Amino acid sequence: MPDHDEIFAKVCELLKPYNPENRPITMQSGIVSDLEVDSVAVFDLVMGLEDHYDVSIPMEMVSDIKTVGELCSAIKQLAEE
Amino acid sequence: MSLWDKYGTIQGRLDNVKKLINRDPLGVEFDDIMGRTRGRIGNREIILAGTNNYLGLTFDEDCMIAAKDAIDAHGTGTTGSRVANGTYTEHVELERALADHFKMPSCIVFSTGYQTNLAAISGLTNKDDIIFMDADAHACIIDGTRLSEASTIRFRHNSPEDLDKRMSRIKEKKGEFFVIIEGLYSMFGDIAPIDEFLDVTHKHGGYLYIDEAHSYGVFGETGCGLAEAQGVMDRVDFIAGTFSKSLASIGGFCVSKHPEFEIARKVMRPYLFTASPTPSNVSAALAAVGKINSDYGNELRQNIWDRATQLHKGLADLGYDLCAEPSPVIAARRPNEVICAMEWNWLLENGLYVNLAVPPGTPQSSSLLRISLSAAHTEDDVNQIIGKFAELKDVQPQLMENLMKLAG
Numbered sequence: 001m002p003d004h005d006e007i008f009a010k011v012c013e014l015l016k017p018y019n020p021e022n023r024p025i026t027m028q029s030g031i032v033s034d035l036e037v038d039s040v041a042v043f044d045l046v047m048g049l050e051d052h053y054d055v056s057i058p059m060e061m062v063s064d065i066k067t068v069g070e071l072c073s074a075i076k077q078l079a080e081e
Numbered sequence: 082m083s084l085w086d087k088y089g090t091i092q093g094r095l096d097n098v099k100k101l102i103n104r105d106p107l108g109v110e111f112d113d114i115m116g117r118t119r120g121r122i123g124n125r126e127i128i129l130a131g132t133n134n135y136l137g138l139t140f141d142e143d144c145m146i147a148a149k150d151a152i153d154a155h156g157t158g159t160t161g162s163r164v165a166n167g168t169y170t171e172h173v174e175l176e177r178a179l180a181d182h183f184k185m186p187s188c189i190v191f192s193t194g195y196q197t198n199l200a201a202i203s204g205l206t207n208k209d210d211i212i213f214m215d216a217d218a219h220a221c222i223i224d225g226t227r228l229s230e231a232s233t234i235r236f237r238h239n240s241p242e243d244l245d246k247r248m249s250r251i252k253e254k255k256g257e258f259f260v261i262i263e264g265l266y267s268m269f270g271d272i273a274p275i276d277e278f279l280d281v282t283h284k285h286g287g288y289l290y291i292d293e294a295h296s297y298g299v300f301g302e303t304g305c306g307l308a309e310a311q312g313v314m315d316r317v318d319f320i321a322g323t324f325s326k327s328l329a330s331i332g333g334f335c336v337s338k339h340p341e342f343e344i345a346r347k348v349m350r351p352y353l354f355t356a357s358p359t360p361s362n363v364s365a366a367l368a369a370v371g372k373i374n375s376d377y378g379n380e381l382r383q384n385i386w387d388r389a390t391q392l393h394k395g396l397a398d399l400g401y402d403l404c405a406e407p408s409p410v411i412a413a414r415r416p417n418e419v420i421c422a423m424e425w426n427w428l429l430e431n432g433l434y435v436n437l438a439v440p441p442g443t444p445q446s447s448s449l450l451r452i453s454l455s456a457a458h459t460e461d462d463v464n465q466i467i468g469k470f471a472e473l474k475d476v477q478p479q480l481m482e483n484l485m486k487l488a489g
Contacts, residue, residue: 039441040440040441040444040446041440041441043216044445046235047235047236047237050250055250056247056251057234058232058233058234059214059223059226059232059235
């Protein structure tokens with residue numbers, strides 16, 4: 001099972017193309033509010049994570065996720081199911 | 082703190098653009114619409130090349146007479162829902178005509194295209210079902226999935242392989258799989274491989290729902306759309322469409338090969354709890370269905386495809402980065418939102434209206450100058466459009482200089 005740090009590293013890697021200004025990413029970073037990733041791009045990012053961890057992250061779950069940390073927790077939980 | 086604080090970002094974005102071009106690009110007001118391809122703002126005549134009026138039937142004499150006659154016969158509005166007092170002979174006749182056109186047993190008409198997807202998607206699925214939606218799906222499809230209680234999973238645009246992978250990931254399900262794609266995608270103008278999507282969807286025991294809003298009327302031997310053009314219409318479970326493009330009115334429809342679809346009339350909230358489309362809107366659409374499924378419809382389709390080929394070649398020869406093969410929707414990718422807005426404004430000020438399309442309304446966060454052609458455009462109109470885009474290239478240095486000045 002992937003641990004939180006590993007998932008965080010993967011999220012940061014996949015966030016790179018959506019973060020051209022290279023803003024610092026922490027677990028507390030708001031994906032839309034701080035990193036200014038647009039709402040459609042968030043869903044594109046999620047598809048990459050779904051493929052990497054072989055999980056399904058439904059859109060209604062994504063809508064509730066606000067921070068990078070919440071995204072990592074959701075993936076960890078789904079990967080463990 | 083106030084109610085408006087949350088709009089700070091969008092307000093800032095709008096203010097920046099307005100500073101550059103001195104107008105709200107999402108609030109263009111036409112002083113007159115003189116016909117299918119011409120409008121007027123102030124004293125300037127504008128070529129309309131972004132109206133989705135694909136067959137140019139908005140000023141068709143028979144469609145206009147049908148609309149006027151319906152007002153004379155049945156008034157300006159129905160003032161009621163389809164399940165109350167809002168079902169007239171016009172609605173029933175149009176549903177029958179569309180069902181016949183698609184050779185399907187069931188058709189339901191809605192008050193707008195947006196409501197069609199909202200109603201059908203939310204009405205056909207519930208919390209036990211799983212929706213799979215193309216990543217480039219239109220906002221009304223997304224909103225339909227939000228109104229549904231079903232879980233929604235996005236798959237990579239136009240990729241049946243990716244859909245297959247995501248459907249295979251679901252090991253247990255209580256309900257059904259419901260797959261949603263579009264025919265012609267409205268922003269890039271690219272088309273779906275429907276036969277492959279049918280194979281994947283049905284392999285997993287799912288239902289395929291296609292939004293043919295932009296393809297109905299312009300694709301297929303009789304104008305039914307892309308599924309007809311690809312020879313697979315009889316295998317598709319649901320096809321949705323709109324009246325506000327080729328059908329030259331406002332409203333929407335969904336046809337199905339499943340006669341059981343009729344029961345959805347009793348559960349679709351955006352169908353139940355809104356007034357039915359006006360007799361005039363419905364009558365204009367009914368007249369337009371007759372035009373689409375006729376020799377005249379074939380002539381219109383021939384013309385729009387000739388114009389699409391002409392425009393695509395013209396813009397490609399100028400070096401524009403086009404998003405797809407020739408189709409009635411031709412979009413040029415621009416470097417960013419600000420440059421795109423300046424170019425869009427220059428075109429408008431020089432007599433050409435196209436659509437400014439920016440994120441998040443576009444795939445891949447693209448900024449686009451989007452053109453939608455009409456069968457009413459002439460060869461000369463398209464030459465003029467190409468000419469404007471050529472001039473736009475010439476004035477590029479000047480536009481950039483202005484931008485730099487404004488940026489300080």
